[in-house]
Amino acid sequence: MCGKFALVSDWSNIAGAFGLAATDQFFAPRGDIYPASDAACIIRRGTKNFGTVMQWGFSPVWGKQKVRKSLLINARAETLSRKPAFRDAFPKRRCLIVADGFYEWSKEKTQFYFCLRNHQPFGLAGLYEEVSMSGSAKASFVIITTVPNELIAPVHDRMPVIISEGKQSLWLDNSKYDINELVPLFNPYPASEMAIRPAEFPAKGV
Helix, strand or coil: CCCCEEECCCHHHHHHHHCCCCCCCCCCCCEEECCCCEEEEEEEECCEEEEEEEEECECCEECCCCEECCCECEEEHHHCCCCCCCCCHHHHCEEEEEECEEEEECCCCCEEEEEECCCCCEEEEEEEEEEEECCEEEEEEEEEEECCCCCCCCCCCCEECEECHHHHHHHHCCCCCCHHHHHHHHCCCCHHHEEEEECCCCCCCC
């Protein structure tokens, strides 16, 4: 489970990592981000990436009775295409959540911070939905999780899916849905390209 992440990079690093214009700033990095908070997300329109603000956690509606369940913040990669909460969003509404790192608790109640070795911002795989509220659309997202790599496994049994820079276009292209191409993106991000340290409160630049 991923229950907290951080975004502390300056805008130039974020824009460079996701192919955004330097003048397109839409979100001010704010340190630690929790469920129900706003976060910076990336979607694709046509052949271009666009930044937008979404709220972390959604409460999807499904079933004949349109039952609304409690807030969801994570989605397991292994069951995306089967779970009623996600099977509609998976082929149609994929996004990236901008992060510098994320947190996990060990069994000994020690919190660790995980980031990339190059200390650059990266994209967490997400799904989003838009709900009309008082005449305006409100977008929210969940973070997709997978089995951990060797760095994270001693701390936690899940990790968020990190989409490498070279695969961002494939993940964001909602005009296409080939599950055979998308599922390999859920493999754990290489441990050799990540770093770990005890968490600081609040998050600071690394």
